[in-house]
Amino acid sequence: MKKLFFFIAIASFSTIGFTSCSEDDPVVEIPTPNPNPNVEQQLVLSSNATYVKEKDILFSELNKEVTFTTKSDGTTITDATYYVDGVEIVGNKYAHKTIAIVKVQAKRAGYLDSNILEIQFAQKPY
Template identity: 60%
Template sequence: MKKILFFIAIASFSVIGFSSCSEDDTVLETPVPNQNPNIGQQLTLTANTSYSTEKKRYFSPLGNQVMLSATSGGSAVSDATFYVNGKEIMGNRYTSNTITTVTIQAKRAGYLDSNVITVQFAQKPYF
């Protein structure tokens, strides 16, 4: 009888020992950072309106559309997002029917934010 109990005890410990040492545990891996080759390149924002180098701002008549474009290193960045006075706009065109001065900036993931440009909407330039 002692041999049977001893055999059952050895078998039980063996089954528990082997089953608890399985490799089902999650393996923690060190994350690899996303290597973005564009990081560090800054976007350059331009507009298709007249520019005053003296006042450092663009001018657009009331109601005219201002077309915005973003480039980086001489290449166009077509999927940049444009912000007027800090608020995102849809597309790359902006117009105003009231006399105002707005600031515009372009942003895109993987690039440094663009320079901020100022556009004045008025009937005639108030430079």
């Protein structure tokens, strides 16, 4: 009787030991990142500088502020960052004290960079 009891005990412990260690763990899937829906939309930069058709240039008088506006698909982008000759400016207004032609561009994360505007600052268009 002891042998039968001993055999049943060993069989049950070995069965419990093999069934408790399962290899059926769930498969860990790598999440796909949420693509930015705006990544293919380009920013369109405009300004209140005067367009001189004869010279084909945007013009502003010295020390007069030029205000920039950025849009994408008709929606105004208020938090765009503006760069004048590659240097970031604060806000969306810019004034120049000396005669120069500056290049302005708008950038924002999730969008393609805007077109580049060339604005001439002088007393009169040359």
